[in-house]
Amino acid sequence: PAAVLALCGLAGLRFAFHPGNVEGPNISRLNLFIDDLAVALLQSEEEYRLDLEKREWQIMEIPFAAFSQENHYGPGLRDQIDAIDALRFEGNTTGTFYLDDVRLVSSIPSGPPTPTAVREERGAGQPGDFALSQNFPTPFNNNTTIRYALSQAAPVDLSVYNLAGQRVIQLVAGWRQAGNYTARWDGRSTRGFALSTGVYICRLRAGDHIESRKLLLLR
Numbered sequence: 001p002a003a004v005l006a007l008c009g010l011a012g013l014r015f016a017f018h019p020g021n022v023e024g025p026n027i028s029r030l031n032l033f034i035d036d037l038a039v040a041l042l043q044s045e046e047e048y049r050l051d052l053e054k055r056e057w058q059i060m061e062i063p064f065a066a067f068s069q070e071n072h073y074g075p076g077l078r079d080q081i082d083a084i085d086a087l088r089f090e091g092n093t094t095g096t097f098y099l100d101d102v103r104l105v106s107s108i109p110s111g112p113p114t115p116t117a118v119r120e121e122r123g124a125g126q127p128g129d130f131a132l133s134q135n136f137p138t139p140f141n142n143n144t145t146i147r148y149a150l151s152q153a154a155p156v157d158l159s160v161y162n163l164a165g166q167r168v169i170q171l172v173a174g175w176r177q178a179g180n181y182t183a184r185w186d187g188r189s190t191r192g193f194a195l196s197t198g199v200y201i202c203r204l205r206a207g208d209h210i211e212s213r214k215l216l217l218l219r
């Protein structure tokens with residue numbers, strides 16, 4: 001059976017939500033339950049309301065106090081979260097949405113994430129062809145190095161995608177002269193959140209050339 005998590009010292013739940021291709025009726029419902037207590041994520045007037053029309057990642061921070069509700073045992077008595085046995089979403093929408101970076105936090109707001117670190121260097125030499133090398137080390141934990149080569153000047157886009165095809169970060173963008181390049185990345189998203197364990201796709205587009213490599217991140 002799943003373990004029950006006590007809430008000692010914890011203030012709420014934080015997660016990243018992407019609406020993907022979710023659609024709903026005129027009155028849509030999407031509720032987040034912790035055990036049997038729920039928060040209405042589409043009808044809420046609070047700052048943790050989700051926007052299904054905003055097709056991008058949205059960071060939600062919901063205090064456990066938001067799940068509190070009156071019970072029927074007497075005036076002034078309320079049901080509240082004392083421990084977490086399960087999280088679930090329920091609603092009348094259709095399609096697929098995405099969750100990432102689900103965590104419990106000790107305060108809300110929990111503060112800004114660590115800035116994403118990406119460094120790019122140009123090396124000596126004139127490559128004879130376009131190439132994207134396998135990252136090193138692989139698998140990686142906190143930092144990895146990605147090397148690529150351009151045989152001629154071109155507009156460059158070096159980006160990392162998850163397996164759902166969503167770009168999690170753009171490492172390099174803009175015009176680059178011919179040469180050998182090295183990009184060092186700390187495994188965080190554009191918003192600065194540490195990505196979870198999994199397989200990601202690194203894609204290099206330079207002019208008409210496109211090449212991809214799989215990256216394995218282990219936390």
